[in-house]
Amino acid sequence: MTSTSAKHPLSPEAAGRWWPRFVPAVAWMRSYRRADLPGDLLAGLIVAIMLVPQGMAYALLAGLPPQVGLYASIVPLILYGLLGTSRSLAVGPVAIVSLLVASGVGTLAEPGTGGYIQLALTLALLVALLQGLMGVLRLGFLVNFMSHPVLSGFTAAAALLIGISQLKHILGFPVPNLSFFPLLQYLGQHLRQTDWLPLLLGVGAILTLIYFRVGLTNPLKRWGIPHTMALTVSKAAPLVVLLLGSLLSWGWGLDAAAGLKVVGQVPAGLPHLTWPTFDLSIWKNLLPTALAIGFVGYMESIAVAKSLASKRRQKVDANQELLALGAANLGAAFTGGYPVTGGFSRSVVNYDAGANSGLASIITAALIALTVTFLTPLFYYLPQAVLAAIVIVAVAGLIDGQAFKTIWRYNKADGASYFITFAAVLLLEVEMGLLVGIAAALLLYIYRTSQPHVAIVGRLGESETYRNILRHPVQCWPNVIAIRIDESLYFANSKFLEDTVTGLIADRPEVEHFVLIGTAVNFIDASALETLEGLHRQLKEVGVVFHLAAFKGPVMDRLQAVGFTDQFGLDHIHLTTHEAMKAIGCVGGE
């Protein structure tokens, strides 16, 4: 079937040369109108205002110096702006990818050290290569193997881990690197070591952020502030707490006087060209993390990109997105950054503020570049507790218990895979937890199909339709059993099929004809075929005639190809259940 990848916003026919196909920017540049500029400018500005604090905070979460988060917000954004097919996706450092970096690189090097930074660069390169490869090989579909419940379960658990990991900056005492529950226990036991100063600043920041998010919107409306202005103000919250926090600790010299942990020296100027490590043994160690980041990052990104695009009847090209994200990570790897992807909250803001093209991303990048060139001295006194508060408030929104309730209510298997992923991520190491969740979802699906719904059917009145005897008042015949099995027949349910049929036959010795109805059978694999042959033999031995009815064309073609139909007897294969009943003689051939 046709897939979105076939209907690229800029189709080859439209572009004369080959390269525009790979540089979607050509499309919006050609068609760019003056009227698009204000939206792009405002969006670029607001996203930059959010990105400065978030970038530094997420870098810290990833175990990296704050400037790395800013570096990762320049070149990658420009590259995505040129290569991405989404008009409103805001690429850059995000919380969950930062967590994955911390958990993956943390086992290989000491956070904050040069070696650690080097590994983060290398990780970005690997992510770039993986995503690029997936894009070229059009493997975007691979992400389908991660179900929504698994992704949301993972996100919720990851958000919890992130929140907990930031508590130490607010409580202000050193915390060893522990997994979730031991960490909770440790925090509980050492709570009395809490340092009131970071606690005060952190809690203050959290309250301010929450106020900006929930409390401020209505007043702004009341005072008749225009939407764009109000949006800017409310989204400036992190920047505001950042500045307030810095002012306080600078004014009272809290770092020197009270030993408050501050960001400290942030090197000024644009990032230099950096070289990731090309060492296979190191690559091998980073590969699992790179895979997790490549997948999760892409899924988070494509999900928000699609939902935003559909609102404006625009399209995103799954595989081009992989290439664009790959390019962004490549940029990060060579300009002192670390793995990036499209973030949910910033993208929504970008869209809200009226981003019309990749130009918005490029403007954001330019503003971040100016920041690292001129404003880094401002961040010296910035308390880490404030950055932690920014992270905590940012991820709090990701923990959505309602989602689990809904999923569980709809379907236990999905609920189970959500919960298994959630628990596994908290109990095991992050990537392993994700892997366990994916496997669980697949096995649960296989298990479900291994015990399909089976209906014994009868004739509905004088009609030609045959329905479940339990749901409808239907006519049956003592010497005939007709069952409809509501699943494709394959290895996981072939034994079930055999047991079901032999069981029914054994229960009803008077039966002379057995009709298997295939309306819901989309496929018969080799194992199920063997089972059907076996059943055919067994039924013959006990003197029961085996009929197949209403199997689909494609399925029948297959059976014909291996000579099953001839061996089975064409006069026992019927186009419809009614045909079968006529052949058996239950109903007249009228």
Added chain:
Amino acid sequence: MTSTSAKHPLSPEAAGRWWPRFVPAVAWMRSYRRADLPGDLLAGLIVAIMLVPQGMAYALLAGLPPQVGLYASIVPLILYGLLGTSRSLAVGPVAIVSLLVASGVGTLAEPGTGGYIQLALTLALLVALLQGLMGVLRLGFLVNFMSHPVLSGFTAAAALLIGISQLKHILGFPVPNLSFFPLLQYLGQHLRQTDWLPLLLGVGAILTLIYFRVGLTNPLKRWGIPHTMALTVSKAAPLVVLLLGSLLSWGWGLDAAAGLKVVGQVPAGLPHLTWPTFDLSIWKNLLPTALAIGFVGYMESIAVAKSLASKRRQKVDANQELLALGAANLGAAFTGGYPVTGGFSRSVVNYDAGANSGLASIITAALIALTVTFLTPLFYYLPQAVLAAIVIVAVAGLIDGQAFKTIWRYNKADGASYFITFAAVLLLEVEMGLLVGIAAALLLYIYRTSQPHVAIVGRLGESETYRNILRHPVQCWPNVIAIRIDESLYFANSKFLEDTVTGLIADRPEVEHFVLIGTAVNFIDASALETLEGLHRQLKEVGVVFHLAAFKGPVMDRLQAVGFTDQFGLDHIHLTTHEAMKAIGCVGGE
């Protein structure tokens, strides 16, 4: 649905007390007739004749002293005879389980040592516990997760490994413990070190065995030898080569004179009571092997038991079989044996020779007991080359290239999982290979369902049936697209569904109504539900009416439960495709 486990040969009603249900022997003992005896006697005898050489040969293959194979052929057979539900299954040492023992225990201890034997006992205990547990928890269905192609691919590769592993005994030079291809290479390089004596004996034995198997049957018929007699003679082949080989090496003192490797001292007398090791750390190391043996052994056993039972309209109870095999392995663990299961060839012979009950197994056990008590001195001079020849001829039959061809011709995915398993078992370590095969089969199935068959349908003549526009001459309407998706909707194909629908809509701007037909949809999981909600939103935004038609009762119930149907609009949900078309106004409401 009812399953065979519900119709046990001896149903509780039939038996007054509870225990007969767990001891099927009570059934055949109560109903035993004098006329059954001859069949049981002959079958017991012939199987014993096969089992003496095979038992010793397989023990050697497993890295154990020959008598262990005989010990494993006494108590386990009696226990299965009492607890098994198959009348003709012949339990005991088999080639593939022996290979698994060798590969699993071989990494933990030196073959032939006391520690090695102890581990084999412990392994038998673990297998017993696993099978017993599966039986009690009625987990027989678990084996469904192993598809036929995976099992045959595994069997073929295992047979190959076994054959190669035995070559060293025939070539007569020491061979290090290598994996398949390195081993081939090593044998090739050292071929000139071949010792002519074991080679001569081995090849001679192989030719004799082949002659007995293929050449002898017709002459015996011609000479008018009665079937049972002929069967006995032809199945005695291993015993014959065993005796001939022993005679030669004894007569010419080949062991002393020419350094021919012989079995040597085999302790006389019945096995003593043995205690497996109860040490969790050791259990942990043996668990993977125990799982592999438990599963593979059970599958091999249940397959042959079922096919033989169906020939006589008898039934085997999957879960009771697990209990019986578990008991047999428990017996092996405490009487100096090693893991056992129902063997294919011996069971067929047992059936052929007319085994009517578990008594046949018990008779075999008695004969083996006599053998170990009185005949072990005979085996002193038995050349290992002859035992190797017996193994090679036994497993040669398991390598069935035809099976692969058929599977591949029928369905590439099944062929692939056969081949992947085959290759993985040869390239990786045996259990890992099996695991890879199982995983591959599951993923291939998921992959197949991730790109289901989709048909755009139109009205067939004036009928109420709507068929694939590519297969039938049908009527369509420019403003309507109706598609039938031939698969359950779940996470692996939800993106495919979305891309398909959006693609079709984008291609046909004139479309006003989109009808999704659910006749083949057996299930909609949470991910697919989200996708449907998303599509509903998107189509509304582009001004296309979304219709659902002919979805099944159970599926609709679910959607109703979460309020999807109301939100979707009940007037856009139709019982049949025809109803939908009427509602849209394409066809008259006649």
